[in-house]
Amino acid sequence: SQPGAPAPVAAPMRDLEWGQINFIHTTDIHGWLGGHLQEPQYSADWGDYISFTSHMRKKADEKGVDLLVIDTGDRIEGNGLYDASNPKGKYSYDIFGEQTIDALCTGNHELYQETSVAREHNTTVPKFKHSYIASNLDYIEPETGNQIPQAQRYIKFTTKNLGYNVVALGFLFNFDRNANNSVVQPVEEAMKEEWFQKAIREKPDLFLVIGHVGLRMKEFEQIFKVIRDENWYTPIAFLGGHAHVRDARKFDDKAYAIASGRYFETIGFLSIDGIKKKSGSEVSAEAAVTFKRRYIDNNLFGLHYHTGLNESTFPTEHGRNVSRLIAEGRKALNLDDSFGCASQDLWMSRAPYPSDSSIFSWLETQVLPDSIVNEERKDVPRLAIVNTGAIRFDIFKGAFTKDSTYLISPFISRFNYIPDVPYAVASKVLELLNNGGPVFSSALDTQYLTIPEQAVPRGPFFEAASAETDNEGRRLLFADVDSPQKPLSLSGANSLSKQDEDKGKDDPELIGGYTTRDDLGDDGDDAIHSPIKFYAVPNCIQAKISFPSPPGNGDGNDTAPAPDPETVDLVFIDYVQPWVIKALQFSGGDYSNDNVKVYTNSTLTDVIAGWVKKHWKKDC
Numbered sequence: 001s002q003p004g005a006p007a008p009v010a011a012p013m014r015d016l017e018w019g020q021i022n023f024i025h026t027t028d029i030h031g032w033l034g035g036h037l038q039e040p041q042y043s044a045d046w047g048d049y050i051s052f053t054s055h056m057r058k059k060a061d062e063k064g065v066d067l068l069v070i071d072t073g074d075r076i077e078g079n080g081l082y083d084a085s086n087p088k089g090k091y092s093y094d095i096f097g098e099q100t101i102d103a104l105c106t107g108n109h110e111l112y113q114e115t116s117v118a119r120e121h122n123t124t125v126p127k128f129k130h131s132y133i134a135s136n137l138d139y140i141e142p143e144t145g146n147q148i149p150q151a152q153r154y155i156k157f158t159t160k161n162l163g164y165n166v167v168a169l170g171f172l173f174n175f176d177r178n179a180n181n182s183v184v185q186p187v188e189e190a191m192k193e194e195w196f197q198k199a200i201r202e203k204p205d206l207f208l209v210i211g212h213v214g215l216r217m218k219e220f221e222q223i224f225k226v227i228r229d230e231n232w233y234t235p236i237a238f239l240g241g242h243a244h245v246r247d248a249r250k251f252d253d254k255a256y257a258i259a260s261g262r263y264f265e266t267i268g269f270l271s272i273d274g275i276k277k278k279s280g281s282e283v284s285a286e287a288a289v290t291f292k293r294r295y296i297d298n299n300l301f302g303l304h305y306h307t308g309l310n311e312s313t314f315p316t317e318h319g320r321n322v323s324r325l326i327a328e329g330r331k332a333l334n335l336d337d338s339f340g341c342a343s344q345d346l347w348m349s350r351a352p353y354p355s356d357s358s359i360f361s362w363l364e365t366q367v368l369p370d371s372i373v374n375e376e377r378k379d380v381p382r383l384a385i386v387n388t389g390a391i392r393f394d395i396f397k398g399a400f401t402k403d404s405t406y407l408i409s410p411f412i413s414r415f416n417y418i419p420d421v422p423y424a425v426a427s428k429v430l431e432l433l434n435n436g437g438p439v440f441s442s443a444l445d446t447q448y449l450t451i452p453e454q455a456v457p458r459g460p461f462f463e464a465a466s467a468e469t470d471n472e473g474r475r476l477l478f479a480d481v482d483s484p485q486k487p488l489s490l491s492g493a494n495s496l497s498k499q500d501e502d503k504g505k506d507d508p509e510l511i512g513g514y515t516t517r518d519d520l521g522d523d524g525d526d527a528i529h530s531p532i533k534f535y536a537v538p539n540c541i542q543a544k545i546s547f548p549s550p551p552g553n554g555d556g557n558d559t560a561p562a563p564d565p566e567t568v569d570l571v572f573i574d575y576v577q578p579w580v581i582k583a584l585q586f587s588g589g590d591y592s593n594d595n596v597k598v599y600t601n602s603t604l605t606d607v608i609a610g611w612v613k614k615h616w617k618k619d620c
């Protein structure tokens with residue numbers, strides 16, 4: 001792990017349950033190759049992960065089973081190690097490329113900018129030329145304008161130890177905000193292609209479908225149905241992502257999917273047993289296949305535990321070298337430079353909105369009013385709108401560093417505005433963005449405004465939890481408040497923490513963390529945690545800035561409300577522009593993109609960094 005990273009705290013653990021084919025899975029790592037420097041539970045880095053997979057491969061060989069390492073995209077955007085360099089990814093592409101990966105695909109984040117699409121094509125695809133799969137993604141070559149597959153459409157291979165034949169596909173959900181040098185083919189169209197029809201008739205022992213697709217999104221369901229129609233009994237393993245959650249979904253007795261969280265907090269483990277080799281072209285109906293999964297908290301305590309190694313035997317030379325490369329990259333980018341000291345935690349969804357601990361309340365009441373200023377129009381009253389999805393992570397009490405700015409908001413969106421909008425029209429926009437779903441077309445689904453954990457369709461357990469409210473009536477996003485996985489029920493746990501053994505307690509105090517419930521039950525997490533509540537957030541927030549003050553003599557006793565301004569500047573982060581225009585039109589404003597002007601060239605990242613430097617004392 002990285003210098004300065006806190007040591008992980010020991011926790012009661014559940015073992016990995018190996019099968020004949022085993023998968024180790026990362027997804028949505030968003031540049032967090034250095035691990036979490038402020039959260040011990042997730043503090044292992046990519047070098048540690050390389051050591052881990054090397055030991056796990058050896059273990060698989062000793063057991064005579066197979067192990068495949070998978071990544072399902074969104075490797076970039078969201079961490080200084082990627083975002084702070086010029087060009088972006090100067091260090092992170094090479095560091096990521098140090099891992100041996102058996103199948104990988106593209107996420108939507110690799111496609112927002114033309115430069116990242118090209119970088120993927122010229123760096124990651126050739127690096128992983130035998131394992132990169134692009135079933136529904138094309139690249140437009142800049143020299144010729146030709147549209148070519150971003151990588152091979154599917155791969156076929158035979159596993160090393162048990163000799164299973166596998167056909168692997170790699171999809172991206174039907175994403176449509178991709179840069180012009182890429183083409184995403186809708187999944188249902190891709191499945192009509194000749195290559196796909198050939199692939200599903202290959203009669204392998206196992207279909208492996210990797211995808212940057214939420215498990216509960218329609219795309220995996222569609223792929224499952226088409227493969228299953230052609231292959232009644234063949235096991236199908238889906239490895240997905242995008243939703244930033246731990247989840248497992250059952251499609252049928254022989255087809256399961258897992259998703260392995262976000263930000264390199266989680267290393268997913270899926271095992272399959274009972275796969276029958278096909279002799280000839282048929283697989284028998286009666287073959288019973290079992291799927292097991294584990295969500296590994298990415299820290300050294302757990303990685304040592306699962307490999308049976310320790311501080312001195314665990315790190316491989318390769319792993320150590322990669323950890324060193326990460327440290328060098330971080331140093332060159334000055335990622336640990338402190339911009340200010342946060343006096344408290346500010347949460348995206350672990351605190352209710354609005355509240356003093358909500359990062360969105362902090363933005364709305366402190367950061368935006370102080371920072372969204374265009375000198376030429378500084379006295380004009382304005383509404384400033386930011387989508388909650390523009391914020392990606394929490395702020396922890398302590399040093400707020402250069403790195404933190406990219407963890408919080410990595411996007412390069414700037415602030416635009418429409419001048420002098422009648423207040424009667426402008427004041428309706430926020431409500432429509434938050435609650436006016438049907439006003440917008442399906443291409444402008446308002447789910448794209450909010451945080452992925454809330455936007456992507458989720459399983460029945462999440463949905464049930466999000467129908468709940470806390471005792472003050474605030475809607476929960478998900479919270480395993482009623483999970484049987486309570487601190488005192490440690491069934492299935494194999495190791496108590498050192499401190500608790502020392503204290504001789506049977507029921508140790510648990511630390512807060514993921515307590516996942518999915519289609520396979522509530523025993524998926526490797527470390528047993530006490531549950532954390534997550535609250536729902538709106539799609540967008542809004543700050544009212546430079547509004548008229550209430551009338552009166554300023555003695556503070558005035559009760560009359562301030563008058564509304566006649567007109568306001570409607571300022572918004574440019575990502576939300578299509579929704580804002582539509583909402584204005586619906587509210588009776590005759591506006592289009594032609595009315596939009598640049599308000600400030602600062603990104604939200606610049607705005608937050610500037611505010612922290614100005615308002616928080618430098619050192620902690």
Ligand SMILES: O=c1ccn([C@@H]2O[C@H](COP(=O)(O)O)[C@@H](O)[C@H]2O)c(=O)[nH]1
Nearest residue numbers: 108242389390411448449450451452575
């Ligand atoms: O420029 C951007 C790009 C994206 N967002 C927000 O991010 C989510 C998508 O995040 P994933 O990690 O791909 O799930 C999108 O829905 C937006 O809410 C943004 O705000 N600005």
